[in-house]
Amino acid sequence: MRYVLRILLAILIMSALIQQPSYAKSSDLYKYLSVPGARATLPVEAAKEPFSKKFVDHARERFNNFHLQMGGDHALYYLMNLPEFMPTAMSMPAVKFKRLKRDIQEDLDKIEVKTDSEGVLTLSDYSVHPTFRHQGIMMVHQGKVVFEAFPGMTKTDMHVWMSSAKTTVGLVSAMLAEEGKIDVSQPITQYVPELAGTAWDSLSVLNVLNHTTALDSEETGESVLDPNSVIVSYFSAIFGTPNSGGCQTEDTVSVLRAFWPLYEEEPGAVFRYSSPNTDVLTMMIEHIEEKPWAAVFEERVWGKLNARMPAMFNMRPEGVALPLGLMSTTLEDMARYGVLFTPSWQAVAQEDVVSDAVLTRIQTGGDPEAFKDSAKDESGFKSFGGERAESNSYQWDWIFEDGAMAKSGNLNQLIYVDPERDFVGVVVSTTPYVAPYGETKAPAFMRAAAKFLHGK
Template sequence: MHVIKLPVASALILGAFALPALAQDNPLQKYLSVPGAMTTLPVEAAKEPWSLQFSRDARAAFENFHYQMGGDHALYYQQNLSEMLPTAYAAPHSDYIPLERAIDDSIGENVRWTTSEGEMPLSEYIVHPNHRVQGMMMIHKGKVVYEQYPGMNQMDRHAWMSPGKATVGLILALLEEEGKLDMSKDVVNYVPQLAGTNWDGISVLDAANMETGLALEETLDAIIDPSSIIVRFFAAEFGSPNPLTGEMENWLDILKTAEKLEGEEPGEVFRYSSAVTQVSVLLAENLDNMTWADLFQERVWGKVGAREDIMFHLMPDGTAVTHGLISTTLEDFGRFGLLFTPSWAATAHEDIVSDAVLERMQTAGNPEAFRRGAKFAGLTDEFGEEPKANSLQWDAVFEDGALYKHGNVGQGLYVDPARDFVGVYFSTNGYIPPYGEDRAQGFLRQAAKYLGGE
C-alpha cells in the first residue's frame, strides 16, 4: 500500500494533465486538504463494508472536485453514487440471459503492455498498487474469457465515468437511423433552449464529435480556474455552488454563455468537453419527449437480458449526467459493449446496433479535426499506434473499426467488432503521483489481437 502525505501546495495530476500547484487563494485549494481526498487505502478495501463513520464522512465531503481527486472517499462514491445524487433507473428485459464463461488463463501472462514501471504482463498490472484497477472483464465471441475483481465484488455497482458518453453516441445514431434526427442540422433546431446564443450555426454532428468551436474544452487551465465555464458546469450538475460567488447555477444557463474561439469554426478541432455531451442528452429527451432513463430503457436496456437496472444519476433539475455518472456492475458494463459485436445475441433479445448504425459510429468522425485536438498525442502513446479519429462520443476509432472510450480516474470501454471482442475495466486511480497512469486500454487492444491469433 502506498500512503501519500503531501502538503496542500503539492502538484496534482488531473485527468491527462500534470497540474502545477494551485495558488493558496484558489477556492479549489480547500478540497486538497479535506480528509479522504488523498489516497491512503488500497483498492481492495472497497471489497469490504465501509465503517459507519467513514460512510458518514464521505457523504459529508461529497463534491465534484473532491470526488475526482480519486482518493479514499472516491472509492466510496464509485460504489454508492445513488446515496449522493438523485438517481433514475432503466430496467433490463424481464428475461435474464446469463453470460457464459470460458476463462482463458493464458491471457494474464501472455498479454503484455508497457507502463511507467516498464513492460509487464496483465497479471502484474491488474494488481499493481500504482494503477488501482478494481475490476476488468473481457468477452470474446460472446463468452467471458477474463474476469478479475482486485478492488470490488462481482455484484458491486460502480460508476462508468466518461464511457457513459458512448450511450449518448448510440442514442444519436439510433435517432438518425429512425429518421427523427438529421445530424447535418443545427443543434438549436432540436434544442431551442439554446437558440439566440453562440450555439447557433453548430451542427448536431459537430457537437456529437465535440467540434463546436466554443470555449468549452476541459483543458488544464480550465480545470484549475474556478471562474471557468467548465468548473461552473461541473459544480452546477453536482448541485454545488459557483466556487467563486457561492451562487447556485443551472447547467444549461451556464452553457448559454459559451464564447466562440477566435479564428475557429465548428468542425475544425476536436476539443473534449463533457458539457457538450449534455446538450446531446437534452436533444434526445426533446425528440423522444421522455426522460433519458425512460428513452434508454425503451431503445436499449429494456432489450438487454442484463442482471440489473442501469442507474443514471441526476442533476438538481432532473437531467441525467450521462456524460459520466452511470452505474452498473462490471458485467453489465460489458454487456453494453457486446451490443456492438457480432455476438450481441449473447446478451440482448433484439439486435439494437444495426450494421448501418455501427458503421456510422465508426466513420462519423473527422480525422483532420481529431489530429488537431489535444487528445491525439495521448491516445497514440497509450495504444502505441495512431487511432484514425474520434467519432460520436468515442475517444478513438482505429482503422480496423475498434472503438475506445476512456473515463476519469481509470475507466474504459474497448469494443472490437471485427475480432468480436469487448474489454471493460473500473478503477479508482488517484491524481497524486505515483497514481494517475491508466494503461489498461493498451492491454485490452493487445488482448483482442492475442485472442484473434495475431
C-alpha cells in the same frame, strides 16, 4: 448540495492533475490531499468488504472540494455508491437475466505491456498491481468471458462509468439519425430550441456529437480552475449551486446560451472535448422522443439487455439525467453493453440493438483532421502503447482504422469494443492522478488481447 459543484469540477480536472506529479505545501492540491480520506492508503481490496459506519460517515462529511477526484480512500466508497449522494433515475433491464458464459483463456497472460512506472508486466500482474488501482477488469471474446479480475469489488457491486457513459448518448443519437428522426447536418437548435438565437445556431448536430463546436467550453486544467469561466458556470448550474466565483445560482439553459464562439475557429475544425455537448445531446433526445433519458435508454437499449441490474443515472436539478458521466452498473453489465456492438450480441440481448448501419455510422462519423494532434490523440497514443487512433466519433474518444472503438472515463475507467475481432474489454478503477499513480495501460492490454485472440 452546495459542495457538489466542486465534486464535478474535480471529476473533470484530470489533465491538470496528471501534469502535477509533485506539489508544494502551499498549493491547493496539497491542501486537498491533506484532508483525511483524500490519499490512497487503503488497498482497493478494502472495497470488497462493507466499510464501517464511522468510515462512511466521515466520507459523507467530506464529500466536497475535489475530495472525490483525489482518488483516495473515500473515493473508493463514492465511486461504488454515487446514487446515495445525488438524485438518480433508473433504466431497468430485460426481465430475463442471462449470465455470460466463461471460457477463461489462461494464455492471455503471455501478453506483456511496458508501463512507464513499473516496467514490463503481464496481464495478470498488471490487473492487480497496486500502482494502477483497478477494481475490475473483464474481457469478452465471441460472447464469452475470457478474462476477469475483481481486485477491488465484488461481481455484484455497482461502479460509476464516468465519461465512458457518453457512448450511450452517441449510440442513441446514431439510432435516431438512422431512423430519420434527426439530420446531423442540421443546426442543433432545430432540436434544442432553448438554445436558439445563440452561438449554438451555427453548430450542426454532428459538431456537437464530435466535440468540434469551436465554443469557449473546452475542458482544460485552466478553464475548470477559473471561477469566471463558462465551464465553471455550467457545472455550477447543473447542480443548482453558486459557482466558486461567488455568482448566484443560474439555470443550465441560461449558462449554455452564454457560451461564446472561439476567435478565428470554424465549427468542425478542431476536436475540443466538452461535457456540456453531451448534456445538449441528452436534451435533444428527450425532446425528440418526448420521454426522459432513462426511459429512452431503457426502451432502446437497457430494456433489451439481459443485464443483472438497472443502469443508474444521476440527474441535475431540472430532472435531466447526466449520461455525460454519472452512470453506474456492475462490471459485467458494462461488458454486456459492449457486446451489443459485436457479432455475438445474442449472448447478451433479446434482439439486435446496434444495427450494422448504426455501427457504421459511429465508426465513420469522425474527422481525422479534427482529431489529429488533439489532447485525446496524444493521451490515446500513450495509453495504447504507441498506437494511434484515426479519429473520434459520436462521443467515442478513439476510433481505429480497423473499426475498434474506445472511450475513457476519469479515474481510469474504460470501455473498448472491437467489432471485427468480436472483442470487448471494460475497466473500472479508483486511480489517483498524483504520483505515484495516474498511469493506465489498460487500453494497450485490451487492444493486444483482441489481436491475440483473433489470431489464435
